[in-house]
Amino acid sequence: MPLILTPNIPDPDGFYDELLAAHTGLSKDESDALNARLILTLANHIGDREVLRAALGAAKA
Structure with missing residues (x-):
């Protein structure tokens, strides 16, 4: 399974509000x-x- 780096969360603003x-x-x-x-x-x-491992690399870049 490859790492998905494109937007993939339904209602990303809602998730961000929950995270905050x-x-x-x-x-x-x-x-x-x-x-x-x-x-x-x-x-x-x-x-x-x-x-x-790919996520770690993407986050570090």
């Missing part, structure tokens, strides 16, 4: 921890090491 709301009231450290847990949860869901 999840961080409301959190300290910087709590927000960073939430992001780390979210990344690991989604990485586990994806499961494909090649896709995850």
Whole structure:
């Protein structure tokens, strides 16, 4: 499965609002921890090491 880099989330603005709301009231450290847990949860869901490796490369670029 190749990494999808084109918009692929239904209602991306709604998702962004939910993401921001999840961080409301959190300290910087709590927000960073939430992001780390979210990344690991989604990485586990994806499961494909090649896709995850490609995502790391895309995010780093």
